[in-house]
Amino acid sequence: MDWESLPRLEASLRSGEIVLDYSSHLGVTMCIICVEFQKQSITIREANHILTEMIPALSEEHIGEVIDMLKEADKERRAEAD
Numbered sequence: 001m002d003w004e005s006l007p008r009l010e011a012s013l014r015s016g017e018i019v020l021d022y023s024s025h026l027g028v029t030m031c032i033i034c035v036e037f038q039k040q041s042i043t044i045r046e047a048n049h050i051l052t053e054m055i056p057a058l059s060e061e062h063i064g065e066v067i068d069m070l071k072e073a074d075k076e077r078r079a080e081a082d
Contacts, residue, residue, distance in 0.1 A: 031058070033066055037073075044070050044077070 033054065037047045051058075051066055058066070 031062060031066065034069065037069070044074050 033042075033047050033050050036042045037044075042050070047066070047070055051063070051070075055063060
């Protein structure tokens with residue numbers, strides 16, 4: 001196998017986001033809150049707490065997306081409880 005021809009994946013933590021940098025120069029940025037919440041590794045409360053600490057590092061647009069995601073999850077959780 002020619003290992004040199006495979007895309008190289010490097011991950012680093014920067015300002016609360018995981019940055020995945022492929023050698024092909026296609027950068028993909030993933031929010032750690034979104035990743036961990038979707039994996040169900042953190043609760044709504046924990047995600048909200050982390051969000052309040054990360055607000056300075058996130059775009060206004062993404063903050064809104066995270067809040068909407070958490071609101072929807074809370075709405076679903078409440079509906080299941082009824």
